[in-house]
Amino acid sequence: MSKVTAVQFAAFLLCCHYYTTVLCLSEVTRKEFPTDFVFGAGTSAIQYEGAWADDGKTPSIWDTSMHEGLFGEDTADIACDGYHKYKEDIKLMRDSGLEAYRFSISWPRLLPNGRGPVNPKGLEYYNNVIDELIKHGIQPHVTLHHLDIPQVLQDEYGGWLSPKFIDDFKELADVCFREFGDRVSSWTTLNEPNINSLSSFDYGFFPPHRCSSPFGDNCTAGNSAVEPYIAAHNMILAHSAAVELYREKYQDVQKGKIGVNIYSIWFTPLTNSIEDANATKRALDFILGWILNPLVFGDYPEIMKKNAGSKIPSFTDSQSQQVKGSYDFIGLNYYYSLYVAHDSSIPKTSPRDFTSDMFAKFTDFVDNPTGHRIIPPIRPKYDYDSLCKLLNHLKNAYSNPPIYIHENGFGVEFVDAMNDVARVSSLSGFIRSVREAIRDGSDVRGYFVWSFVDVYEWISGFTLRYGLYHVDFEGNGRERTPKLSAHWYHNFLKNGSAADIQNVGLRRANAHSS
Ligand SMILES: *[C@@H]1O[C@H](CO)[C@@H](O)[C@H](O)[C@H]1NC(C)=O
Ligand SMILES: *[C@@H]1O[C@H](CO)[C@@H](O)[C@H](O)[C@H]1NC(C)=O
Numbered sequence: 262m263s264k265v266t267a268v269q270f271a272a273f274l275l276c277c278h279y280y281t282t283v284l285c286l287s288e289v290t291r292k293e294f295p296t297d298f299v300f301g302a303g304t305s306a307i308q309y310e311g312a313w314a315d316d317g318k319t320p321s322i323w324d325t326s327m328h329e330g331l332f333g334e335d336t337a338d339i340a341c342d343g344y345h346k347y348k349e350d351i352k353l354m355r356d357s358g359l360e361a362y363r364f365s366i367s368w369p370r371l372l373p374n375g376r377g378p379v380n381p382k383g384l385e386y387y388n389n390v391i392d393e394l395i396k397h398g399i400q401p402h403v404t405l406h407h408l409d410i411p412q413v414l415q416d417e418y419g420g421w422l423s424p425k426f427i428d429d430f431k432e433l434a435d436v437c438f439r440e441f442g443d444r445v446s447s448w449t450t451l452n453e454p455n456i457n458s459l460s461s462f463d464y465g466f467f468p469p470h471r472c473s474s475p476f477g478d479n480c481t482a483g484n485s486a487v488e489p490y491i492a493a494h495n496m497i498l499a500h501s502a503a504v505e506l507y508r509e510k511y512q513d514v515q516k517g518k519i520g521v522n523i524y525s526i527w528f529t530p531l532t533n534s535i536e537d538a539n540a541t542k543r544a545l546d547f548i549l550g551w552i553l554n555p556l557v558f559g560d561y562p563e564i565m566k567k568n569a570g571s572k573i574p575s576f577t578d579s580q581s582q583q584v585k586g587s588y589d590f591i592g593l594n595y596y597y598s599l600y601v602a603h604d605s606s607i608p609k610t611s612p613r614d615f616t617s618d619m620f621a622k623f624t625d626f627v628d629n630p631t632g633h634r635i636i637p638p639i640r641p642k643y644d645y646d647s648l649c650k651l652l653n654h655l656k657n658a659y660s661n662p663p664i665y666i667h668e669n670g671f672g673v674e675f676v677d678a679m680n681d682v683a684r685v686s687s688l689s690g691f692i693r694s695v696r697e698a699i700r701d702g703s704d705v706r707g708y709f710v711w712s713f714v715d716v717y718e719w720i721s722g723f724t725l726r727y728g729l730y731h732v733d734f735e736g737n738g739r740e741r742t743p744k745l746s747a748h749w750y751h752n753f754l755k756n757g758s759a760a761d762i763q764n765v766g767l768r769r770a771n772a773h774s775s
Contacts, residue, residue, distance in 0.1 A: 289693040291756045298706060299400060300754055301361030302354070302713035302729060303668060305407040305452065307337050309716050310367060312344035316382035318370040321409035322420065322468035331470070335722030341714055341732050342739045344386065350714065350741070351393045353730060357747055358754035361400040363667060363709045364390070365407035365452065368433055375414040376432050384440060391444050402665070402709070403445050404522065405434055405503065407452040408467070408719075415469055421461070421492040422471075427499040434503035438511045446517040449592050449667070450503045453524040454496035455552050462488035463614050466720055476614040485614040487572045494574040497555050501580075501587040522592035522667050523552050527647035527654075528601045531624065536603035540621040543568075544601045545654070547619045557659045559585030568618040590706065591655070592667035595691075598647035599623040645690035652698035652705060663704045666695060670711035670727045672718070679731060684746040692753075710750065714741055 291300070307323050313336075314320070320328075327336040343350060354362055368375070370383040394401045410420045418425045434450065442448075451457075457467070463485045465472030471483030500521050507519050528544045530537035546554070546562035554562045559581040565573060576584060604622040607613065648669070655662060671687040688710060699705050715728035723734045729747040733740040 289689060289696055289753075291754055293696055294699070298708075299361040299402075300708050300750075301359050301363055301400070301402065302357075302710040302750075303363030303402075304341070304343065304713050304716050305365040305404065305409075306367035306370070307340070307407070307409040307717065308712075308719070309341045309343040309364070309714070310370075311337065311339040311342045313338045315344065316370075316386075317373050317380040318367065318383065319373040320412045321367070321369050322412050322415050323409050325412050326468040326470065331468075332720050333722055335717065335724075337717040339739070340717045346739065347386075347390050348393055351390075351397055351399065353741060353743075354394075354399055354713065355397040357729070357743075357751045359399055359713075360754070361402050361447075361707060361709070362394055362713065363402040363404065363449075365404035365409075366433075366437055367409055368406055369409065369411040369413075371436060372411070372433060373413075375411040375417070376429050379436055379440075387441060391441055395444055400447065401441075401445050402447040402449070402667075402707075403437070403441065404449040404452050405437055406430065406450070408457060420469060421458070421495055422488060424495055424498070426495050427502050430499040431502045431506055434506060435510075438507055438515070442511050442515040442517060446515075447590075447665075448507065448517055448519040449522050450500040450519065451496055452522045453594060454493055454500070454521070455548060456524040458489040458493040458496065459615060462492050463616070473612075476616070486612040489615050490569060490573040493551060497552060497584055498580060501556075501584040504587040505583055518589035518663075520588045520590035520592055520663075520665070521552065521556065522594060523549060524594045525549050525651060526623075527595075527598035527644075527651040528623075529598060529644075529647075531600040531602040534603070536605075537601060540603040540619075541601040543619050544621045544623070547615065547621075553591065553655075553659055555581075555584045556588050556591075557585070557662070565618070568613075568620070569615075572618075588662065590663040590665055591659075592665045593651075593655075594668035594711070595648055595651065595666060596669065596672075598644050598650075645687075645694045646697070648691050648694040649698040649701070652695070652703040653701055656698075656701070656703045661702070661704050663706050665707040665709070666691075666705065667709050668711035669708065672721075672725045672727045674721070674725050679742065679744050681744045681746050684744070685749045688746060688750065689753075710746075 307321060312318065313324050323337065326332065366387060367383070370386070371380060373380050391401050414420055414426070414429060420426060460467035461469060462471050462483060463476055465477035465480040465483060470480050471488060472478070472480035473483050473485045476485035477483070504519050526548055528541045530541045543564055546564050550562040551565060554560060555576065560576060561573060601621050601623055604620050607617040607620055652664065655664060669691050671684040692708060695705055695708055710729060712727045714730040715723070715726045715732040715734070717723060718725040718727070728744070729750055730741045730743055
């Protein structure tokens with residue numbers, strides 16, 4: 262075979278593969294979504310920007326942990342070098358047809374002392390990013406705080422554990438609304454307060470690494486039984502304080518929307534037993550209801566108050582009123598579903614942590630009998646419908662809040678090939694699931710792929726890749742290369758359908774052969 266024929270043959274095989282993995286499953290087009298629905302992709306400050314100590318930025322607690330070598334050799338000192346390469350990336354976004362971009366503000370870049378004087382260089386950077394996005398017709402969806410709390414605030418009062426966090430966060434929010442709010446119409450206060458609290462204060466694998474035995478390992482201080490509840494409580498109050506500020510001082514003029522982001526999982530009972538059904542309900546109340554019940558109803562779920570007892574702080578009447586209704590939308594980070602079983606092995610007496618207060622155990626081994634931890638959705642039969650089920654649950658149990666899917670994606674623990682067929686299957690499967698939920702009456706307003714480019718993935722460093730664009734983290738230029746998923750998403754956004762993936766494959770093959 263000549264070179265050209267060989268490439269065409271490869272493209273043909275690729276298309277056959279799509280045909281079986283994508284086409285038979287789904288046919289989903291951009292046109293089926295409302296015109297004001299937005300499709301985008303996201304990153305977050307510390308995972309993307311690099312320039313960790315440039316132009317007046319001070320360390321966040323993540324910088325500190327990374328430099329202590331707690332996550333191996335990878336650090337986010339340079340990361341994607343987005344601080345210097347944002348213009349180039351926004352051009353790629355435009356070329357990809359992205360309608361919106363979700364990113365976060367680095368608190369220690371904007372307010373190096375945690376409060377007080379604004380860093381002019383930090384201000385300039387975010388102004389430039391926002392202006393550049395708008396110039397290219399891409400909506401900025403901005404998260405005020407995505408895990409990287411300034412080390413100075415950690416040192417001063419223990420960060421999220423102290424109610425002082427609430428006032429400082431409100432000040433950060435005020436600076437952002439004042440400086441950027443004329444151009445930003447979608448604000449998210451906090452990223453994943455639920456998972457942040459658990460990872461940092463129950464299991465201790467996220468900074469500031471607080472936990473207690475037997476619930477977490479290797480922490481020098483902490484109390485896993487109590488601190489996650491306190492941290493989340495302060496985060497909820499900080500969120501609602503920022504929303505109140507936005508509504509009183511800015512929203513009338515700036516006309517934006519504000520919400521919070523929550524990590525969510527969909528749960529399915531492991532067996533048909535009543536015990537497992539009850540455990541599944543508890544799991545939803547603990548993981549999702551922990552944050553969402555206060556926002557929608559003004560208090561924690563009854564089962565959490567019952568099982569956690571005095572460990573979970575109470576809202577005063579005025580706090581409850583401030584928290585209730587403090588959202589214009591809910592952002593969801595969704596990756597996978599788990600099976601849930603009742604856990605009778607947990608002692609009924611203390612100390613119990615959040616997980617044991619739930620009396621439930623999770624498993625993802627049902628479709629994966631080898632017992633290896635899987636990065637969903639590598640499951641053989643991946644459950645895309647679970648996202649639709651979760652959205653239906655939100656519609657039915659929480660009065661159908663406006664929803665943005667803030668993160669959904671596919672991670673692989675190796676430098677994945679440019680022909681990321683599995684990622685394409687996953688994205689199209691979940692996008693179809695969102696379409697089904699909208700048909701069922703869910704008020705979903707947008708969908709963001711995690712992540713736009715490969716980024717620093719927290720404790721997984723650069724080994725876990727989610728990007729539509731590959732980043733060469735070994736090279737000084739941090740070169741970006743579109744993966745097949747980037748071509749697929751572009752094609753989808755340009756009102757193509759999954760079926761057009763064949764053309765994408767052929768176009769790529771032709772481009773390579775010419
Ligand atoms: C705790 O430290 C030990 C010894 O260094 C290590 O093997 C283990 O993986 C650590 N556990 C966690 C959760 O980091
Ligand atoms: C399941 O939950 C219901 C409602 O909360 C409760 O009445 C029932 O006793 C529970 N059953 C079991 C077996 O846990």
